[in-house]
Amino acid sequence: MSGLKDTLSGLLANFDKGQLVGIDIGLSSVKMAMMSKYKKTYKLESYAAVDLSEAAIIEDEIQKPDEIIDAISRAFTQIKSKQRICCIGVDGPNTMTKRMQVSDGTAEEVEDNVLWESEQYIPFGVEDSEIDYFVIRDIKDQDVKDVLVVAARNDISEKLISYTKEAGLIPKVVDLKSIAISNVFEQAYPDRLDELSENGTIIVDFGAQTTTVIVYKNNGPVLTREIPYGGVLITEEIQRQMGLSYEEAEDLKKSGDENGNLPEEIMGIIDDKVVSLMEELRKILNFYIAAGSSEQARFCFATGGGALLPGIVETLSELVGVEVEYLNPFETIEFNQKNFSEDEISYIASSGVVAMGLGLRKV
Ligand SMILES: Nc1ncnc2c1ncn2[C@@H]1O[C@H](COP(=O)(O)OP(=O)(O)OP(=O)(O)O)[C@@H](O)[C@H]1O
Ligand SMILES: [Mg+2]
Incomplete structure (x- = not known):
């Protein structure tokens, strides 16, 4: 989902790597991942998690913006990244995904069909939301496209964008955390993906305040809750x-x-x-x-x-x-051996999946 469109493209002048810094603002900590890609292989270059205090976020509301900004900026210092362009994760009741099939046609027609169909599923007001979609596959014999629609209310993205900017970073993309998890899953198991996708796979992220459930089938999530x-x-x-x-x-x-x-x-x-x-x-x-x-x-x-x-x-x-x-991103994704101990890697394998998935995004 390219929530910010290309309003910031002018800022890309000094940007040579393409890989965005992934930022997952979770209830218990702010996690940040910097990935690189060589040929087809991704590598985790550096990672940081800065703990948040008990009351920094309560029920999806950020109570202590200064603490969040400070945590983002400390995590950024720790990952020692030269580039500041980042992808921020959002979740919560003001975000949603919906897998649907829409009639095929020109790109414009498909987009119209998707927007028209999506409206009924978005509980928080289409006019205040950013909506995006990916075509997962063409079902040629039925003349439909199988698409995944993602939506997020603008105000939640805007808040996180502003905190991230205050911390000195340059937010370029906002993505759903559930999509980030699904992207890591696809990267981690390329050899098994056909089997996992055909037979249906449940993925559960046990977080501090939220448990996220994804059912992955036929090449993408069919359900996220x-x-x-x-x-x-x-x-x-x-x-x-x-x-x-x-x-x-x-x-x-x-x-x-x-x-x-x-x-x-x-x-x-x-x-x-x-x-x-x-x-x-x-x-x-x-x-x-x-x-x-x-x-x-x-x-x-x-x-x-x-x-x-x-x-x-x-x-x-x-x-x-x-x-x-256990979903193990390091099944296939490599990591920079100089920067991590075994204990760190096993910790990141469990709580770093969202940040890594956001860090897979490119501009
Ligand atoms: N070894 C452990 N045993 C039991 N619980 C653990 C362990 N390590 C971490 N946790 C728990 O996992 C939670 C933090 O996990 P995680 O970092 O995935 O959550 P989060 O992303 O901050 O939260 P959310 O996704 O809900 O915003 C905390 O509740 C923490 O107590
Ligand atoms: Mg989490």
Whole structure:
């Protein structure tokens, strides 16, 4: 989605690489990825994640713009990028994707058809939104085009654009985070993609505040949904039940006690919250997980920091009825060996997918 169109093309004069810096402003941290491409292979050159405080973002609203701007600017210093042109990710209730088939025709006719058809699906006002679409495939015998429409309300993009500019970067493209995940998925598994795409693949991103679900089929996402439910709920419950600060609760959840063990109380809290989240996932995925359904997805991948919660992948696997794999971008995407330790790479593999996907974008 090229949300900003080419209003900034004059700024490209000093730009020689083509690859945009990917910026994922998540609830728990601002993540930034700089990728490069040589022939057909992408490489992660550098990456940074700057943690945000507990109340920097609440329910999709940025409460502390200065903290976000500062985090973007610190992450940018850390990735040591010479070029400042970036792609920002958006998500939340004021964004949407819709896979649809429209009558074929000239490019202009297809665009008209897409806009006309999309209107009914956009719950937040077409006139205040940027709408874009990709043709995923031509279905020649039916004379239709299979397209993916993406839309985002202008005000959410504008806010992030302005923070990013204040941090000294040059935003050029706004893209949906779910599309970024789907792009990494395609890059990561080129040899398996036909099979994954034909049989249907569920991808779940377990974030701090949002769980994003994508069903990928017939060469692109057929469904993307966000559930406002994530790791923070577990942290807050640990905080409440055990009388700890937010940071202490977060630490305990991620690293366990001094011996690295998770106290039973915490296991209980995690299990409860995971069960509730799975119920939400079941509602969304019903059609794709029902045994015997012709649409049943045969593969499932998990990503996001929350995918590291003990037991969550196993519980997801019971729900979807197929084995769940961790989405590993480094299956195919390379990384600059000088810049990363093994631990860093395994951490980025889980929480850096969105930033990397945004960094795959070129101008
Ligand atoms: N080892 C771990 N065990 C359990 N939970 C973890 C672990 N590491 C990270 N998390 C949790 O993952 C979440 C952060 O993941 P991630 O970075 O993917 O979220 P985010 O992108 O900031 O959030 P969102 O996508 O909702 O805006 C936090 O809730 C954090 O507590
Ligand atoms: Mg996230």
